[in-house]
Amino acid sequence: xxxxxxxxxxxxxxxxxxxxxxxxxxxxxxxxxxxxxxxxxxxxxxxxxxxxxxxxxxxxxxxxxxxxxxxxxxxxxxxxxxxxxxxxxxxxxxxxxxxxxxxxxxxxxxxxxxxxxxxxxxxxxxxxxxxxxxxxxxxxxxxxxxxxxxxxxxxxxxxxxxxxxxxxxxxxxxxxxxxxxxxxxxxxxxxxxxxxxxxxxxxxxxxxxxxxxxxxxxxxxxxxxxxxxxxxxxxxxxxxxxxxxxxxxxxxxxxxxxxxxxxxxxxxxxxxxxxxxxxxxxxxxxxxxxxxxxxxxxxxxxxxxxxxxxxxxxxxxxxxxxxxxxxxxxxxxxxxxxxxxxxxxxxxxxxxxxxxxxxxxxxxxxxxxxxxxxxxxxxxxxxxxxxxxxxxxxx
Amino acid sequence: xxxxxxxxxxxxxxxxxxxxxxxxxxxxxxxxxxxxxxxxxxxxxxxxxxxxxxxxxxxxxxxxxxxxxxxxxxxxxxxxxxxxxxxxxxxxxxxxxxxxxxxxxxxxxxxxxxxxxxxxxxxxxxxxxxxxxxxxxxxxxxxxxxxxxxxxxxxxxxxxxxxxxxxxxxxxxxxxxxxxxxxxxxxxxxxxxxxxxxxxxxxxxxxxxxxxxxxxxxxxxxxxxxxxxxxxxxxxxxxxxxxxxxxxxxxxxxxxxxxxxxxxxxxxxxxxxxxxxxxxxxxxxxxxxxxxxxxxxxxxxxxxxxxxxxxxxxxxxxxxxxxxxxxxxxxxxxxxxxxxxxxxxxxxxxxxxxxxxxxxxxxxxxxxxxxxxxxxxxxxxxxxxxxxxxxxxxxxxxxxxxxxxxxxxxxxxxxxxxxxxxxxxxxxxxxxxxxxxxxxxxxxxxxxxxxxxxxxxxxxxxxxxxxxxxxxxxxxxxxxxxxxxxxxxxxxxxxxxxxxxxxxxxxxxxxxxxxxxxxxxxxxxxxxxxxxxxxxx
Numbered sequence: 047x048x049x050x051x052x053x054x055x056x057x058x059x060x061x062x063x064x065x066x067x068x069x070x071x072x073x074x075x076x077x078x079x080x081x082x083x084x085x086x087x088x089x090x091x092x093x094x095x096x097x098x099x100x101x102x103x104x105x106x107x108x109x110x111x112x113x114x115x116x117x118x119x120x121x122x123x124x125x126x127x128x129x130x131x132x133x134x135x136x137x138x139x140x141x142x143x144x145x146x147x148x149x150x151x152x153x154x155x156x157x158x159x160x161x162x163x164x165x166x167x168x169x170x171x172x173x174x175x176x177x178x179x180x181x182x183x184x185x186x187x188x189x190x191x192x193x194x195x196x197x198x199x200x201x202x203x204x205x206x207x208x209x210x211x212x213x214x215x216x217x218x219x220x221x222x223x224x225x226x227x228x229x230x231x232x233x234x235x236x237x238x239x240x241x242x243x244x245x246x247x248x249x250x251x252x253x254x255x256x257x258x259x260x261x262x263x264x265x266x267x268x269x270x271x272x273x274x275x276x277x278x279x280x281x282x283x284x285x286x287x288x289x290x291x292x293x294x295x296x297x298x299x300x301x302x303x304x305x306x307x308x309x310x311x312x313x314x315x316x317x318x319x320x321x322x323x324x325x326x327x328x329x330x331x332x333x334x335x336x337x338x339x340x341x342x343x344x345x346x347x348x349x350x351x352x353x354x355x356x357x358x359x360x361x362x363x364x365x366x367x368x369x370x371x372x373x374x375x376x377x378x379x380x381x382x383x384x385x386x387x388x389x390x391x392x393x394x395x396x397x398x399x400x401x402x403x404x405x406x407x408x409x410x411x412x413x414x415x416x417x418x419x420x421x422x423x424x425x426x427x428x429x430x431x432x433x434x435x436x437x438x439x440x441x
Numbered sequence: 442x443x444x445x446x447x448x449x450x451x452x453x454x455x456x457x458x459x460x461x462x463x464x465x466x467x468x469x470x471x472x473x474x475x476x477x478x479x480x481x482x483x484x485x486x487x488x489x490x491x492x493x494x495x496x497x498x499x500x501x502x503x504x505x506x507x508x509x510x511x512x513x514x515x516x517x518x519x520x521x522x523x524x525x526x527x528x529x530x531x532x533x534x535x536x537x538x539x540x541x542x543x544x545x546x547x548x549x550x551x552x553x554x555x556x557x558x559x560x561x562x563x564x565x566x567x568x569x570x571x572x573x574x575x576x577x578x579x580x581x582x583x584x585x586x587x588x589x590x591x592x593x594x595x596x597x598x599x600x601x602x603x604x605x606x607x608x609x610x611x612x613x614x615x616x617x618x619x620x621x622x623x624x625x626x627x628x629x630x631x632x633x634x635x636x637x638x639x640x641x642x643x644x645x646x647x648x649x650x651x652x653x654x655x656x657x658x659x660x661x662x663x664x665x666x667x668x669x670x671x672x673x674x675x676x677x678x679x680x681x682x683x684x685x686x687x688x689x690x691x692x693x694x695x696x697x698x699x700x701x702x703x704x705x706x707x708x709x710x711x712x713x714x715x716x717x718x719x720x721x722x723x724x725x726x727x728x729x730x731x732x733x734x735x736x737x738x739x740x741x742x743x744x745x746x747x748x749x750x751x752x753x754x755x756x757x758x759x760x761x762x763x764x765x766x767x768x769x770x771x772x773x774x775x776x777x778x779x780x781x782x783x784x785x786x787x788x789x790x791x792x793x794x795x796x797x798x799x800x801x802x803x804x805x806x807x808x809x810x811x812x813x814x815x816x817x818x819x820x821x822x823x824x825x826x827x828x829x830x831x832x833x834x835x836x837x838x839x840x841x842x843x844x845x846x847x848x849x850x851x852x853x854x855x856x857x858x859x860x861x862x863x864x865x866x867x868x869x870x871x872x873x874x875x876x877x878x879x880x881x882x883x884x885x886x887x888x889x890x891x892x893x894x895x896x897x898x899x900x901x902x903x904x905x906x907x908x909x910x911x912x913x914x915x916x917x918x919x920x921x922x923x924x925x926x927x928x929x930x931x932x933x934x935x936x937x938x939x940x941x942x943x944x945x946x947x948x949x950x951x952x953x954x955x956x957x958x959x960x961x962x963x964x965x966x967x968x969x970x971x972x973x974x975x976x977x978x
Contacts, residue, residue, distance in 0.1 A: 133751045133804070136751070141802065143751055143752065143802050143804070145751045145806070158593060169589060283682075284682075285680075285682060287680070287685050289685060289689070331591070342688075342689060344655060344692060345656045345658065391682060436686055436692075437689075
């Protein structure tokens, strides 16, 4: 068991470092989406009886991050981590457990009443779907995969969305997507919109995205591509309107400051995410992290400042960062460049002037020399100040 | 550099060392209010240049009168859906045992709550509170057309909406808005509501603002929020970015705003009871400390998660109920040390109960009505409402017998002393009041004859180190209540704001002042009065 826990820890560290490394290597999008899908198809620590199950789950998130959403839904339901997390392994003929059936519809695909406010399913349909899902199990001593046990499956007739049959697992995706495709498309489109643009959806853009999902039979890649290349994505009204998650902030800080990734940094990120209440692979519940405004409150915001401050103080890389900027010798230019590096939105001249005064702290501007021994501590004051600006919490 | 007139956003003390910090320390909330346009001029409060009276009759002053209680409500959210039938066990009901062949709790294991019901044995720490009449159980609390989704049902419980209705404000937020009608423009010195740990975003959301403050770790908060000054949430671009920037700035301001009050309360009290291990007990201990330290906060909420017991629930549910019971027991022991137990009502709630019949996994699926437990020295202990009816069920689920809003109404009306009409408007309807509260605050028409202007003798007197000064105003208006030492030197100002006609109280904490005679003087529209009090260390 102890061995298992340490493996779990390593996989977590691996996620943080791989996420960062991949962001450099140009596969950042897939990695960001994998985190997004973790927050969507939630499973959690206690369901990873074998660390291998976490690895399988994570691999699924990455494989389908930009892939075929229908296939994704199909595979996620019978990945061991999910079968354990939402009690699929206990869902047997005669003894149905409706946990996964409910969340599959409510949280993973169509929502309770998307998009028109009329219910997408009834309690009876949840119970019927649970019966369809019966028969899957895992055996931690035998296999890394889920197994189907025919005698545990309910072979009776089930009625879902007005259709009756002796449905089995392969019928789940067709049943959902043939009868509720509009609702699913809207539900997923809105989630993608909130990931990339803003938590408050633009109904017309979400409608367009939903149409695209339907047109492409729930292939994610063309939809994400269209969204990211759309004029809407670059509109001033939506730029910089997303509130960073702790993961966004902690990994972003590493990227912004050009730190070399080593074990110490990964350890620091893991500790930071724990303190900032976003434990990767341990979302608070099946709905994932509440996100948006729930990320920031009167204690978590100061905790972010403390994290950033402690991180920068430890790392001693700001002088090196400055020397990589286009003109480190002109303090006004350097300050503006650093502000641009850390903040999503350009500061006005008053703010920049104020920042220059902060970094100079009485030193005449012409005496600024980034090679001075005091540069690191001067820049620490400046950058810590920048990171405490409310602007820094937005992306 | 740091020109207070022009630079709207400054961060915490990283700028220019000690002198700058001192400058900012002197830049108080009052200055902030002056800048934001809210200033008391003579006897009239001005809100952005408009006399408050013009904003809606005398409602502001009426509402101020309602703050005359130091009663506190503590909510314990049992999140995930607590299995009510295995919490308050219908120990003589054969249907219960038939529906739950493997997880039913046998009669002889239960803690006696009368002939028909027993407590889960894990809740034995509560036996003494039950025996002393400090614990009430309301049976089968729920609402019509129950929702079985965690998230919808949690929203319903926190917003007090109907089953099909979606509200964007919380019942506690709406209540607190009646108590703090000028919250957005003139926030109080202490947060009206505090949640410790996990967040329940809608609960304290009012129409104009969220009146709750979240504290994950009180000590950490105090350490890192020290030395902050306000940002301007008004000066932002008219874009989504601007909206969110305003939000973050407001959060930053909140974290500075209540620092002083939370620091004072934390310094003034210690926990003196042994709490069990865990995040929820820690949170409850933090509540106790803030309450004992007399933080002027009406509502606290803490959360205990893990009640979604779909499988193998026996051990899990036992552990949860044990944690809950030990924590509540410690909480009241802690509060009783300072007699604060008398002014704290604690109530559990959960989004739903669970299915009557156990499922095939030794667990229970999502259900409907469930009992709710209320604790407090001032509670009329006992069982309330009709017990669970296992015969007349709906799709295998219990039919509720008491509407959850009935419990909320009772708390608002009898515990907080809100007028009936206001309770109805907060909860969107009129619900039965349960005789749960031992000493309900009786509300009625405000007296037509004006009160006499009185500055009463402080109590206790002599005192060490804190005391309460009570005064009565015949006329509403600006009140200043100040304390001087024997030689007439100003020591502190206790009140400097508009107050309604009627009786008010002010707390005075002498802190580190030396023993001696002190004077306190009130200036109000009725005139001025002075009294003496004695501090003996």
